Amino acid sequence: MLNIILFGPPGAGKGTQSAKLIEKYSLVHLSTGDILRAEVAAQTELGKAAKILMDKGILVSDDIVIGMIDAKISKHMGGKGFIFDGFPRTLPQAESLDKLLTTHSTSITMTLALEVDEKELFHRISLRGKSSGRADDQDEATFHKRMNVYNNETSPLKNYYSKQGKLKQVKGIGEVDDIFKALCIEIDKGN
Ligand code: ADP
Numbered sequence: 001m002l003n004i005i006l007f008g009p010p011g012a013g014k015g016t017q018s019a020k021l022i023e024k025y026s027l028v029h030l031s032t033g034d035i036l037r038a039e040v041a042a043q044t045e046l047g048k049a050a051k052i053l054m055d056k057g058i059l060v061s062d063d064i065v066i067g068m069i070d071a072k073i074s075k076h077m078g079g080k081g082f083i084f085d086g087f088p089r090t091l092p093q094a095e096s097l098d099k100l101l102t103t104h105s106t107s108i109t110m111t112l113a114l115e116v117d118e119k120e121l122f123h124r125i126s127l128r129g130k131s132s133g134r135a136d137d138q139d140e141a142t143f144h145k146r147m148n149v150y151n152n153e154t155s156p157l158k159n160y161y162s163k164q165g166k167l168k169q170v171k172g173i174g175e176v177d178d179i180f181k182a183l184c185i186e187i188d189k190g191n
Helices: 014-025 032-041 045-056 062-075 091-103 118-132 140-154 157-163 176-190
Strands: 002-007 028-031 081-085 110-115 167-171
Touching (some): 014 081, 014 176, 045 140, 062 091, 110 176
Parallel strands (some): 002 110, 110 167
């Protein structure tokens, strides 16, 4: 299987590039942000609890997101592979993902990290806030909160995957298609 983690801070372009990658490589897209927003829209108990945290830029608990991913992985196990987008975001999530994949006799192929500086991220999130309707995209303080959470809890995972020899860093600034090509080169090299 081809199992890719698309890694990067809020606004790095994970969603945009995921959409193109799943089409080219016939992968299943697993975005914990999208799954959580679907729960919010359906007004489930989980969605109601998650919304309060998401609107503030705080992470939902590891147990909840790991449970969601577990269910989706099991459901799509017969396919060519997965793109994980916005997951894992903490060390316990990364360790659980490795264990889950091992129980299905597969593993992470590579982690592609989109590198974008904070000034550009803020610019992109502000633009997205005008059309996305996402409360977390519409407030500067929430953007800084999300960046802090990313820098403190998520960014250290680069070291986790680097130690496994699985981290590939790709410049995430420029034309969408050029970034896509750079990602494809890394996938085709390592696959
Ligand atoms: P972005 O990458 O733009 O910050 P996402 O759509 O990935 O946004 O996530 C939005 C919010 O959903 C996060 O700020 C967090 O509250 C919650 N969330 C998404 N994925 C996870 C995760 N893996 N673990 C914990 N919380 C998550």
